[in-house]
Amino acid sequence: MQWSIHLARDRRRSEHTVRAYRATAERLVAFLTLHWGERIDRAGLARVTAPDLRAYLAQRRGSGLSNASAARELSAVRGFLDWAGGIGAAPRLKGPRVKKGVPRPISPDEAVGLASDVAEESDEPWVAARDWAVLLLLYGAGLRIGEALGLTGAVLPLGETLRVTGKRDRTRIVPLLPPVRAAIEDYAARVPWPLTPDAALFRGVRGGTLDGGIVRARVRAARARLGLSDRTTPHALRHSFATHLLGRGADLRALQELLGHASLSSTQVYTGVDAAHLLDVYRAAHPRG
Template structure:
């Protein structure tokens, strides 16, 4: 039985969540893109949209929709356009797979060409300077400095994403020799815990002033609520301003630094891929380009032309 347009959308979201293991953020972005797509089609086709209307869209309809996105008062970036098209192609792929409703024209559509971007890590001196400057911040209570250092150590010492670090619960500490983290796509990975990371978390736990339950989030804001990613971003922004670092000094740059410094120390790509939780090795391979750029830069500095 052919579902309604609404039912197909609900089933698609469930499929993305349960079968494709997409993150909550991806689900939200894809659902938003699909709603915008349906609204545009309904307006351009001048009809109350049905699933049959969607199944029979042409490549011209898709190009018109993308042109509409580009022509907005605040036009989408090429990366956002690519994400919107990815969502639409995913929905049509789902219809083909589960309801035998293919659309070859949509499947062959290509999105905007994206400029390849490389990770932007910090140097080891910059990373250590960031950690030291945080310890010297007299504008806050000592436990807040200890908390932020513990978060930074998780990002730099274990290569966690901010969301992964802030997902730790009270019951997860004290950390053992390994830490199990559920990352993107609900993918589990086990990470070896450095003594420095463990010590930083224990220093924070010894100083934080709140009474917490085992299921509570480990990292707390000044008034006791859960620490937010925005706070971590603002704290690093404050420190980089004091140190005179560029805007590339972000919390996520600490994760990039973890990978780049490991690579520079001789770690193999496959191990780094597992530590970072990358699905594809090609994602991890970007760090080899960063390391090569550093090598060439050092070579040029040591052997100037002329």
């Protein structure tokens, strides 16, 4: 589909985003085919009206779509229709109201304990070292899981900072704390494949690029063993990195740079995180909380 090519080549969207947006476009076309009783081509998409979109969203909501998911679906549909008919072609339609969620951090002890538990489950020393290094990167440097797995052997030998390529190919420099650097170096010394500059730094058991799904599955298993919340995901480690820095007086602009956020508003959510975390602590400790 040309829409997918446009997203990947021109908009530089991630593989996951391209896959999700393509699925949305295919669902819309299938709906319109039944709704209008005719074959839908690119020119036909220019005839989509606000009532058509409301009918489509009503169908999707009938399948159990939440407000947040419906809002994302509408955003993807608008992008598809603007691509098909030109900017502004998509009908203006107010999306469902979405209560802005506040990321919930985990404590430093929980973060380190989670990484330790994941590592200790592996019988292969190099795999244990790999899992420990990946999770420490998420918590100790605030990387997204995709950013960590996108690193190549070109980062070796390590220095005091790391150049990271984030969303839409934006690059940033993040400091490497000594424990994080030591974990990566230990893994690099153990991995059974050569870490060439053009190959993935973190490898799967067969030598290919480590899949993010494997990391998520290992974290799910570890949080069950440790009795941690379902919100304890690899991405929660990044949230915790941000929250703990902010709680220790980090400047919001500096935190924006460290996280690779395009706008400050994306970073400002962590001011709510810190307040929520402190309130949780207060309620747990105060006899009348």
